Structures are given as structure tokens and as C-alpha cells.
Amino acid sequence: MEIMEMTALELGWKIRKREVSVREAVQESLDRIHVLEGTLNSFVTLDPERALARADEVQKGIDDGTLTAPLAGVPVAVKDNICTKGLRTTCSSKILYNFVPPYQAEAVDRLYAAGGVIIGKTNMDEFAMGSTTETSAFGPTKNPWNPEHVPGGSSGGSCAAVASCEVPYALGSDTGGSIRQPGSFCGVTGLKPTYGTVSRYGLVAYGSSLDQIGPIAKDISDCAAVLETIASYDKKDSTSVKRESYDFTSALIDDVKGMKIGIPSDYLSAGLDEEVKGAVLRAAEVLKQKGAIVEEFPLSLVEYAIPAYYVIACAEASSNLARFDGVKYGYRAPEYEGLHSMYKKSRSEGFGEEVKRRIMLGSFVLSSGYYDAYYLKALRTKALIKQSFDRAFARYDVILGPVAPMTAPRLGESLSDPLQMYLGDIYTISVNLAGLPAVSVPCGLDRKGLPIGVQLIGDCFQEKKIIRAAYAYEQARGSWQAPELAAAQMQEDRQAQSQTVAQTGEAKGQRGGDGHVKTI
Amino acid sequence: MSKQYETVIGLEVHVELATKTKIFCGCSTAFGGAPNTHTCPVCTGMPGSLPVLNKQVVEYAMAVGLATNCEINQFCKFDRKNYFYPDNPQNYQISQLYLPICHDGGIEIETAAGKKVIGIHEIHMEEDAGKLIHDEWDDCTLVDYNRSGVPLIEIVSEPDMRSAEEVIAYLDKLRLIVQYLGASDCKLQEGSMRADVNLSVREVGAEKFGTRTEMKNLNSFKAIARAIEGERARQIELLEEGRAVVQETRRWDDNKEYSYPMRSKEDAHDYRYFPDPDLVPVVISDEWLQAVKDRQPELRTEKLERYRKEFDIPQYDAEILTGAKKMADLFEETTALCGKPKKVSNWLMGETLRLLKEEGAEPDALAFSPEHLAKLIELTDAGTINQTVAKEVFEKIFREDIDPERYVEEHGLRMVSDEGLLRAVVEQVIAANPQSVADYRGGKDRVLGFLVGQTMKQMKGKANPGAVNQLLRELL
Numbered sequence: 001m002e003i004m005e006m007t008a009l010e011l012g013w014k015i016r017k018r019e020v021s022v023r024e025a026v027q028e029s030l031d032r033i034h035v036l037e038g039t040l041n042s043f044v045t046l047d048p049e050r051a052l053a054r055a056d057e058v059q060k061g062i063d064d065g066t067l068t069a070p071l072a073g074v075p076v077a078v079k080d081n082i083c084t085k086g087l088r089t090t091c092s093s094k095i096l097y098n099f100v101p102p103y104q105a106e107a108v109d110r111l112y113a114a115g116g117v118i119i120g121k122t123n124m125d126e127f128a129m130g131s132t133t134e135t136s137a138f139g140p141t142k143n144p145w146n147p148e149h150v151p152g153g154s155s156g157g158s159c160a161a162v163a164s165c166e167v168p169y170a171l172g173s174d175t176g177g178s179i180r181q182p183g184s185f186c187g188v189t190g191l192k193p194t195y196g197t198v199s200r201y202g203l204v205a206y207g208s209s210l211d212q213i214g215p216i217a218k219d220i221s222d223c224a225a226v227l228e229t230i231a232s233y234d235k236k237d238s239t240s241v242k243r244e245s246y247d248f249t250s251a252l253i254d255d256v257k258g259m260k261i262g263i264p265s266d267y268l269s270a271g272l273d274e275e276v277k278g279a280v281l282r283a284a285e286v287l288k289q290k291g292a293i294v295e296e297f298p299l300s301l302v303e304y305a306i307p308a309y310y311v312i313a314c315a316e317a318s319s320n321l322a323r324f325d326g327v328k329y330g331y332r333a334p335e336y337e338g339l340h341s342m343y344k345k346s347r348s349e350g351f352g353e354e355v356k357r358r359i360m361l362g363s364f365v366l367s368s369g370y371y372d373a374y375y376l377k378a379l380r381t382k383a384l385i386k387q388s389f390d391r392a393f394a395r396y397d398v399i400l401g402p403v404a405p406m407t408a409p410r411l412g413e414s415l416s417d418p419l420q421m422y423l424g425d426i427y428t429i430s431v432n433l434a435g436l437p438a439v440s441v442p443c444g445l446d447r448k449g450l451p452i453g454v455q456l457i458g459d460c461f462q463e464k465k466i467i468r469a470a471y472a473y474e475q476a477r478g479s480w481q482a483p484e485l486a487a488a489q490m491q492e493d494r495q496a497q498s499q500t501v502a503q504t505g506e507a508k509g510q511r512g513g514d515g516h517v518k519t520i
Numbered sequence: 521m522s523k524q525y526e527t528v529i530g531l532e533v534h535v536e537l538a539t540k541t542k543i544f545c546g547c548s549t550a551f552g553g554a555p556n557t558h559t560c561p562v563c564t565g566m567p568g569s570l571p572v573l574n575k576q577v578v579e580y581a582m583a584v585g586l587a588t589n590c591e592i593n594q595f596c597k598f599d600r601k602n603y604f605y606p607d608n609p610q611n612y613q614i615s616q617l618y619l620p621i622c623h624d625g626g627i628e629i630e631t632a633a634g635k636k637v638i639g640i641h642e643i644h645m646e647e648d649a650g651k652l653i654h655d656e657w658d659d660c661t662l663v664d665y666n667r668s669g670v671p672l673i674e675i676v677s678e679p680d681m682r683s684a685e686e687v688i689a690y691l692d693k694l695r696l697i698v699q700y701l702g703a704s705d706c707k708l709q710e711g712s713m714r715a716d717v718n719l720s721v722r723e724v725g726a727e728k729f730g731t732r733t734e735m736k737n738l739n740s741f742k743a744i745a746r747a748i749e750g751e752r753a754r755q756i757e758l759l760e761e762g763r764a765v766v767q768e769t770r771r772w773d774d775n776k777e778y779s780y781p782m783r784s785k786e787d788a789h790d791y792r793y794f795p796d797p798d799l800v801p802v803v804i805s806d807e808w809l810q811a812v813k814d815r816q817p818e819l820r821t822e823k824l825e826r827y828r829k830e831f832d833i834p835q836y837d838a839e840i841l842t843g844a845k846k847m848a849d850l851f852e853e854t855t856a857l858c859g860k861p862k863k864v865s866n867w868l869m870g871e872t873l874r875l876l877k878e879e880g881a882e883p884d885a886l887a888f889s890p891e892h893l894a895k896l897i898e899l900t901d902a903g904t905i906n907q908t909v910a911k912e913v914f915e916k917i918f919r920e921d922i923d924p925e926r927y928v929e930e931h932g933l934r935m936v937s938d939e940g941l942l943r944a945v946v947e948q949v950i951a952a953n954p955q956s957v958a959d960y961r962g963g964k965d966r967v968l969g970f971l972v973g974q975t976m977k978q979m980k981g982k983a984n985p986g987a988v989n990q991l992l993r994e995l996l
Contacts, residue, residue: 083568096567103561105568204567208797237570238799316797319600322611323565327663343604366602366792375794 002490003028005482008074008168008222015073016062022073022117026055029075029119033166035493036486039147042161044080044138045088046120046516051075058115070225072115077161077170080121081128082213083202084108087118091204092136092157093126094520095324095331095350105202106237107171107213107230114229119167120516122157126352127321128178128206130154131421132414135354138518140411143186145450145483149408152182158216159186164486169217169226173203175210176309177403177428180440183216184403184453187442187481189470190216191223194460195435196241198227199234205320207313208239210432218480220441220470224248227463243461251464256472257291259465262396264299267427273406276452279444280402283454286476287400287469297395301388304381305430306422310358311365311378312433318362324350357418386434393459398469400456402427403440407450427455437463441470443477524724525759527752528732529687529717530641530679533694534672535704536648536712537580543647543671544571544614551710555653555664563669565609570798573598577671578802580703581621581645582812584673587697587819588640590625594804598645602792606663607649615674617793620644621802626678627697629689638690639678646672673703679718679729684748688741691715699845700819707884708740715744720765721755730755731765735779737772747772751779823848831861837869844883847872853890854897863897871911875918888921896924904928906935908981937984939991942975945983946991949974960996968992 003011003025014020030048037043061067078084081091085104090096108118125135133156134140141156143149144164151160155172159182162170172179174192183190191214198213205211215226228249233242263284268277288294326332326346333345351359365374392399404424414421431438437460440453454473458466542549545562561569585592596619600612622643629636650668654661675694681687695706695713706713720732735751738744750772755765769788770779818826820842827838842848847868854864876883896917900910905928913933916922928934936942949971950957960967968989975988 081568089567091567099567101561101566101568103566103569200568201570202568205798236572238572239797315794319602319612319792319794322602322604323567323609325604325606325611327606328564328609329566339606363792366794368790368792371792371794 002165004032004165004168006168007218007480009070009225011168012070012072012074016068016070022055022059022062023052025073026051026075026117026119029167032164032486032490033119033161035489036144036164036166039142039485039489040144040160040164040166041139041141042122042157042164042166043077043120044090044092044123044136044157044518047087047118048516050087051117051119054117058117061115067115069114069229071111071169071229073117074115074169075119075167076111076116077119077122077158077167078108079124079155079158079170079172081124081173081204081206082108082171083204084118084121087121088517089121089204090138091127092124092138093324093351093355094137095347096329097137097331097520099330101202103202105213106199106232106234108202110230110232111171116229122155122161122170124157125154125178126355127204127317128154128173128175129317129354129358131177131181131424132409132411133157133160133182134411134415135352137352137520142411143408143450144486145187145408146448147485149410149450150185150414152185152404152408154178154182155190155216156182156186159183159188159190162186162188162216162218163483165482169215169222171213171226171230172216173206173211173213174428174432175207175212175313176425176432179214179216180403180428180438180453180455181425183440184442184455185408185451187445187451187453187483188216189219189223189439189441190214191220191227191439191463192431192437193227193231193463194241194437195432196239197231197243197437197461197463199232199237199240201234201236205316207316207432208320209316210309210313212432219474220439220467221249221252223439224252224467248463248467251467252471253468254472254475256287256469259287259292259398259469260396261287261292261294261398261400261469262297262392263294263400264302264392265296266299266302267401268296271405271423271426272402273446275446276402276404276406279446279452280400280454283441283443283473283477284400286473290472290476292469294400297392299388299392299399301381301385302426302430305385305433306426308378308381308385309425309429309433310361310422311374312382314358314362315366315375315378316362318359318366321351321355321359326350354415354418382433385430389430389434389436389459393462397462397465398456398458400454400469403453403455404428407446407448407452431457435460437461437466439466439470441473442480443473523760525721525752525756526724526726527682527748528679528720528722528729529681529683529748531675531677531681531687531690532716532718532734533675533677533691534714534716535584535675535698535706537577537671537673538702538704539574539576539580539671541574542669543574543577543645544669547669549670553666555662556666558666559668563609564665565611571614571796573799573802574671577645578621578804579812580671580701581643581673582804582809583701583816584675584698584703585622585625585643586813586816587701588622588625588627588643588675588694590622590640590643592804592809593619593621593623594806594809595619595801596621596804597801598796598799599793600796603789605649606661607652607668609650609665609668613647613649614796614799615646616644618795619801627690627693629686629693631683631685631689636680636686638680638686641676641678643673643675646674648672679720684745687717687748688745691741691744696820696843696845700817702817705884711739714738717744717747717751719748719751719755721752721759730759731767733765733767733779734769735772736769736782739774743772743774746774746777747779750777754779831855831865833861833865837865840869840873841865846886847883850886850890850893854893857890857894858897860897860901863901864893867893867897867914871914872918875915888917892917892921892924899924899928903935903937903984905933906982906985908976909933909935912981933982935984936979936982937987939987942979942983942987942991943995945978946975946988946995949978950992950995957996
């Protein structure tokens with residue numbers, strides 16, 4: 001098996017057993033990126049020199065016994081809205097095209113302490129606003145299963161990088177489904193933790209009350225191990241919650257006997273693609289076969305989640321994004337007359353269409369005279385949605401449903417109709433409004449060969465239940481399936497490489513350093 | 521003027537709290553650092569940074585609320601006030617609108633017209649902004665974020681004041697309370713206390729308030745008084761001319777004694793306030809509230825009472841001593857050291873006030889240590905120095921906070937009582953002033969004072985005045 005086709009835990013194990021060196025792993029990751037980036041565009045910024053230097057440092061730590069964590073030495077990609085000290089963090093926006101943070105996100109710090117090697121920063125919808133990764137100022141990312149399709153979003157770069165085995169795992173962020181939906185579209189596993197579990201310090205805010213950082217990997221075991229690494233109580237984040245336990249991997253048990261699983265009948269009604277529905281229900285059937293009690297129930301209020309979400313997220317975003325003004329860092333318009341002209345031009349030129357649309361929407365709903373009718377009403381709706389989940393979790397351990405109404409659309413198909421795009425978030429958004437943990441697990445392909453994901457939702461702080469259900473499902477489903485495209489391209493490259501070696505006697509390696517900082 | 525007008529005034533007072541660190545990060549609040557040295561990702565609004573509330577800010581706000589008879593909201597929240605300006609790095613200020621920490625209080629003031637309670641609508645916590653510096657040389661504006669995130673409380677009064685005199689009395693009382701609590705030094709000139717004046721006029725007897733204006737840039741009590749008089753006159757003039765007062769914010773120019781419009785209601789910002797999602801609500805438990813109550817220091821009224829009872833200080837003197845926190849602290853600390861409240865009071869009421877007046881300074885500016893004043897009192901009482909020298913030494917203490925013991929030694933200021941030495945000098949004086957001697961002997965007693973003075977002069981003020989008197993009488 002190719003090094004990069006292993007799961008993060010498998011690779012970590014090989015590294016600890018000295019079967020694979022950290023440098024080998026990092027070089028392999030860089031090589032794959034070198035070959036696949038032309039097609040996929042998963043990354044905004046690569047950090048090959050420091051990744052290789054870091055590889056040697058981590059190897060030393062492993063050799064002298066100071067680094068023993070299961071993920072030590074395993075390469076990782078980080079979504080470009082998570083601050084990395086000394087490494088450009090753009091949020092895929094022109095307005096931050098040159099921003100190099102002088103500080104590090106807490107989640108990244110924790111990965112670092114566990115021996116993580118950061119390969120680069122992944123592409124995303126600008127400021128995480130979008131469901132296709134097409135709103136990026138650095139161009140869209142393509143779906144590794146079919147490059148004519150989007151990878152989903154906003155963590156499209158992270159999911160495409162994991163699906164194509166450019167890296168074994170990645171960090172994403174999820175405000176309204178931004179880990180789970182691209183996870184589903186790319187056929188990888190993505191987990192959104194309970195709000196307050198992973199510190200938001202260093203995550204560039206979109207909707208502060210909804211944002212959470214989470215893992216994206218090939219399977220649930222990797223996700224649980226990564227979550228265990230990045231989750232913490234952080235005093236730098238006032239919304240961080242001190243949890244009783246930060247153990248998640250002990251839930252990796254193939255046993256769902258007696259587990260009560262509810263499927264919201266509201267999730268299976270009109271608008272849901274038949275193939276997606278079929279795959280999701282087959283996944284439910286698998287769990288039932290393993291002894292879980294599965295039944296449908298009415299969740300209610302589902303149709304209110306989207307309007308409530310867009311009011312709250314946009315209101316917070318309109319304020320969160322006010323700091324990007326050309327005064328302190330980032331893009332400043334080259335020509336302006338006076339302060340207000342500088343603000344206007346820098347922001348008009350620096351932000352993309354979707355971001356501007358949401359800033360305007362958010363500014364509107366917070367305006368005096370509209371605050372009560374929109375923002376307060378949305379907050380009340382949010383509270384009611386939480387209550388309907390509370391009622392459901394009084395009866396069920398896990399809620400099971402689709403992640404998205406359909407599989408990945410073609411490039412360019414969604415952006416033309418933003419309202420339609422917003423409706424695609426219907427199954428993921430209420431999870432953020434209620435602060436719940438949820439995971440997207442690959443559960444099949446449609447006729448077009450595009451992946452379908454099943455979503456498992458847990459009550460607050462009940463990650464272990466969804467991890468257990470996901471693990472049991474995976475055991476029955478079989479191991480993770482890689483898209484053929486990436487494998488084919490790699491195969492081609494290997495042949496070309498060996499020819500070059502045969503002809504010139506030059507060894508491969510040391511690639512990936514070319515053009516690693518994308519420009520707009 | 522045919523009609524009688526009444527002035528209606530409400531104040532918004534900003535007080536900079538005396539915390540060591542900023543309200544939402546660990547940066548220092550100290551004055552005078554090089555630009556942007558007391559900053560971090562949080563107070564410069566870097567992407568991804570998050571605010572964490574400084575507990576001390578909540579305690580100070582609670583303490584001020586309790587001392588001004590406010591209700592404390594044991595569940596309060598922070599809101600974002602959104603507006604674009606470069607001194608505000610996030611382009612929103614974290615403040616409190618919907619659930620401020622304190623509300624519905626009031627303090628009693630006393631003016632020539634008698635006693636009156638001025639209501640306090642609310643007190644809320646918020647962060648200060650940075651400072652813009654215009655560089656004339658390069659024709660550009662620079663921003664210093666050292667002040668960004670320094671904690672403030674805003675104390676909003678009810679429109680209960682009717683004259684400049686009442687406003688000054690209210691501010692004076694408020695300042696003393698805050699100073700006594702140690703919550704702020706409240707220096708208007710340095711901006712650690714700032715007052716915006718909301719003022720309207722109406723005909724006496726009218727029920728409805730007139731249209732108000734808000735005045736900013738008031739840097740001293742005197743400027744506030746002048747601004748109130750000026751604005752009152754301006755509004756009455758408008759009404760007398762049959763014109764309307766426009767609701768607007770005006771900037772007071774104390775040199776020109778006139779206010780200028782800054783912005784009208786029409787171009788007022790829509791601040792789009794909403795609860796800050798980065799901060800959790802502040803929940804004040806009964807225990808926490810009680811702990812702050814238990815720690816409340818003695819305020820002025822209680823101090824006045826205690827000074828009279830415990831130290832037997834007359835009412836008038838006690839009022840002066842408690843009229844400034846610095847004065848009261850000096851009095852108490854010095855008394856604790858030397859155990860002589862009357863003498864301490866005399867030094868503070870006499871020489872200290874005289875020298876302050878001479879320098880045109882406020883008691884807040886007093887910089888000498890209680891240890892030195894206590895030593896001076898001991899030196900005098902022990903007869904080591906005489907009263908004349910003591911005054912000279914005190915002036916040194918007042919200005920340079922010198923150690924009186926060492927100063928007396930170094931400058932040889934000990935009182936001279938040695939009879940042999942004094943007798944020789946007195947004899948010299950008698951010999952040098954035959955006319956005065958003759959006058960004295962002729963019955964003019966007053967001349968003795970002159971001869972004592974001459975002797976003291978010869979002795980450079982160090983002679984024991986009792987001994988000199990006695991010697992003169994004997995030798996004459």
C-alpha cells in the first residue's frame with residue numbers, strides 16, 4: 001500500500017515502528033501534491049521547506065522517546081482560516097492575501113505538540129461562506145472523484161486533500177456543515193464536535209456562536225484520534241467548555257446492540273435525492289442488523305433552520321469581518337482619497353461577491369428597527385430548535401440522516417442560484433444551531449460514481465455515541481475507498497518518473513517546493 | 521428675556537479603571553509606553569483572536585454600583601457596538617447595551633440650594649479605543665493601540681441636574697466615591713475621567729423636556745461649568761428667536777468659549793448593537809456580590825464621622841481632609857505612624873494647602889510620603905529643630921520628598937540651645953544695636969522682637985527661640 005493511502009493511525013504506527021521515516025512520509029505527501037495539485041487545487045499555500053525541516057525535528061523526538069503520540073510524524077493539512085504562526089493564512093480571500101499570523105491557533109498548537117507536521121493550508125470558500133469551495137479567491141478546488149464536480153464546502157480543500165491522499169488527515173471548520181458536507185461529497189469522514197470542545201482561538205471567525213474546528217480523515221478512528229489531540233479547555237476562548245473527559249478513542253467499539261437510533265422523517269421528505277436516500281437508509285439498515293433499534297420520528301422545525309442560520313451567521317459575520325479594513329493588515333486598495341474611500345475601496349475590492357452578500361444581509365438584520373424582527377426572532381428560533389433536539393435525545397442515542405440532499409454538483413452549477421445553494425445546508429445547519437456533535441461517514445456512491453455520506457448526530461458532549469455508531473457501521477461497510485482518479489494520476493506519474501530515472505539516472509524527491517504560495 | 525427658562529442636564533461620565541491589565545487581554549494598562557508596545561493580537565483586533573474578560577473590571581464596576589446605590593444585574597452581557605474608525609481595531613467596541621451591570625441608583629449632592637438626589641440610570645463596562653496620531657511631517661495618520669482595550673465604566677445619570685453648580689457637585693461626589701474605592705484616579709486633565717454633557721432648556725413649569733444636545737471635549741470642571749452656561753445661553757437665544765434646537769453632538773472649544781456642531785441626529789451612526797458571541801454572559805453569584813460588598817472601603821461620609829469621633833478633628837478640617845482621597849490617605853497613614861492626628865492635620869491644613877495653592881495644584885498631585893511627614897513631626901516635638909526650620913524642611917519634603925532627619929543633619933539645622941554660644945551671639949546683637957537697646961530700656965517692649973529676630977538671623981534660624989528670649993531679657 002502507498003504510504004499516503006494508509007490512515008493517519010496506520011502511518012503513525014509505521015513511523016513509530018521505524019518502518020517509515022517522517023521525512024519519507026512528508027516527502028511522499030509533497031510528491032502527491034505536486035502531481036495532483038494541477039487537477040485539484042486543494043492548497044492555497046504549501047510549506048515544503050519547513051515541513052521537511054520539521055520532519056527531521058519530529059523524527060528526533062520520536063527517536064529519543066519524547067514524542068510518543070499516535071499521530072507523531074504524520075503530515076497534516078490545515079484549513080486556511082485557522083491561524084498558523086509564520087505561515088500565510090488567507091481565508092481564501094484577497095483581503096488577507098498577504099496575512100502571516102504572528103500567533104498560532106490553539107488547535108494547531110496542540111497538533112504541533114503531538115508531533116504533527118503541517119504541509120500547508122487548504123483552499124476553502126472565502127471566509128467559509130459557501131458550499132462548493134468556488135468562492136475562493138484562489139480558484140475552485142475540484143472533486144477528486146470527478147474534477148468536473150465541486151468538492152463541497154467550505155472545507156473543500158481539506159476534504160479533497162484527504163480524499164486524494166495528498167495528506168492522511170486535515171483540519172476543517174464547520175459553521176453550517178462545512179466539514180460534513182464536503183466530507184460527504186469527497187467520500188471522507190468529517191466530524192464536527194460539540195460547540196466549545198475545540199478552542200476557537202486562532203480560528204478566523206465567521207459565525208462565532210456556530211464555528212467549530214474538527215477533523216477530516218479517511219475513517220472514524222482517525223477522526224477520534226485527531227479530536228482527542230485537538231480538543232481542550234482553553235482559557236483564551238471564553239466559549240470553551242471544560243469537559244469531564246477528552247477521551248474519544250475508547251468509543252471505537254464494534255457494538256451497537258440496543259443503541260437507539262432515530263431517523264427524522266422530516267429529513268426524508270421532498271427535496272432529498274432518491275439515490276442519497278437509498279444509501280442513507282441502507283446504512284441505517286446495517287446498524288439495525290447489528291442490533292441497534294432504528295425508527296423514524298418527526299423532528300419538527302426543520303424548515304426554520306435555514307432562515308435562522310442565515311440571519312445569525314450573517315449578523316455575526318457582518319461584525320466579525322469589519323476588522324478587515326485595510327488599516328492594520330491585509331489588502332489595501334492602491335488608490336483612495338481619504339479614510340472612507342480607503343475603507344470602501346479596500347473592502348469592495350478585497351471581498352468576493354458571496355462575502356459581500358452576507359455582510360450586507362447581516363448588517364441589514366442588525367439595523368435599528370429590524371433587530372427584533374430578524375435577529376431576536378432568529379435567536380428564539382435557535383432556542384426552539386435546540387429544544388426539539390432535546391426532546392429527540394430524550395428518546396434516541398443517535399440521530400441518523402443524510403448530510404446533503406444530493407451528491408456533489410458540477411462546477412458553476414450552484415453559485416448562479418444562492419438561495420438554492422443555501423437550501424442544500426438543510427440537514428447540517430440545525431446541528432450548529434443546537435451546538436451538537438455530528439459526523440459524516442461515506443456510505444456509497446451514486447450512479448455517477450460520486451460519494452454519498454450518512455450523518456450521525458449526537459447530543460451535546462455525546463461524541464462517543466456517534467463515534468461508536470460510525471465505527472460499527474464502518475466495520476460492516478469495509479475499509480475506506482479511494483477515488484480512482486488520484487490513483488490513476490499517481491500511477492502515470494510513477495511511470496513517467498521511472499522513465500526519467502532510467503534515462504537520466506536522477507532520483508525523485510525534493511519536489512513540491514515550486515510555486516507553493518498561490519497568488520490571486 | 522421675557523420667559524423664565526429651566527436647564528435640564530444629564531451626564532455621561534467615562535471612568536478609566538485602575539486595573540493592571542486590559543479588559544479583554546493580559547496587556548498592561550500603564551501610561552507612557554512606546555507606541556504599540558502594550559499590545560497583543562487581541563487588543564489589535566487580529567483575525568482569530570478572542571476576548572477574555574478581566575474579573576477585576578467586573579469587581580470595580582460592582583463596587584462603584586454599590587457605592588452609588590445601584591441595583592446590580594447578577595446576569596449581565598456584553599454587546600458589540602459596530603462602527604468604523606481606525607482607533608477601533610475590530611471596528612466594533614465591546615460595550616454593554618441590553619443588560620448593563622448596574623442600574624437605577626443615585627447619589628446625594630449638596631449645593632447652596634440644599635440637598636438633592638441625582639439619579640443614576642445605569643453603569644456599564646466597555647473598552648477604550650486606541651489613539652490616532654497625525655504625523656504632520658509625513659502627512660499621514662498613525663495609530664497607537666496601547667490604550668485599546670483599557671477598561672472603562674460609563675456612568676449615565678438621569679436628567680436630574682438643573683445648573684452648573686449641581687453638575688460640579690455631582691461630578692465632585694462621583695469622583696470622590698470612585699477614588700475612595702480605588703477604582704480609578706479620576707483625572708479629568710489626563711482623561712481618566714471624561715464627562716459628556718446632555719443639556720436642554722424648557723420654560724419653567726413645562727412638563728416635556730426640550731430638544732437636547734450632547735457636548736464633548738470637556739477637560740476640566742471649569743470648562744464643564746463654562747460649557748453649560750454657554751450652551752444654555754445658545755439654546756435660549758434660539759428659542760427666543762423662534763428657532764428650534766437641533767438634536768446633535770457638539771464639541772466645546774474652551775478657548776473660544778463656544779461649542780461647534782460635530783454631527784446631527786440624521787448622520788448619527790446605526791451601531792447595530794448585538795450580544796457579543798465571543799463572550800459568555802457574566803453571572804455574578806450571591807457569594808461574589810457579598811464578597812465585594814464586604815470589601816467596600818470606608819467612604820467619605822463614614823470617614824468624616826470617624827475623624828470627628830476618633831481623632832477629635834473639627835468638622836471643617838475633617839471636610840477638607842476627606843475632600844480628596846490623597847489627603848485622607850496621607851492623614852491616616854501619617855497619623856498611624858506618629859500617633860498625633862492634630863499635628864498631622866495642622867501640617868496638612870496649613871502648610872500643605874498653602875503650598876498647593878501657591879502651585880495651583882490639586883491634592884491628587886501630592887507626592888510626599890507619610891513617613892517623612894511623621895519624622896518631621898517627631899523632630900519638632902523632640903526639640904531637635906525649631907518651628908522656623910520645620911517649615912523650611914517641610915517645603916523640601918513637599919517638593920522633593922526628602923528624608924527630614926538626614927536633611928537636618930546634612931544642613932546642620934539642629935536647634936541650638938547651648939547657652940554659652942547663644943550668650944555670645946546675644947551680646948554681639950546688643951552691642952550692634954545701641955538704639956534698639958536704648959528704646960527697650962526706655963520702655964518700648966516691642967523692640968525685643970526685633971532683637972530676637974536679629975539673633976535668629978545670626979544663628980541662621982536654628983536658635984532655640986525660648987532660650988534667646990530669656991537671654992535677651994537677662995542681659996538687657
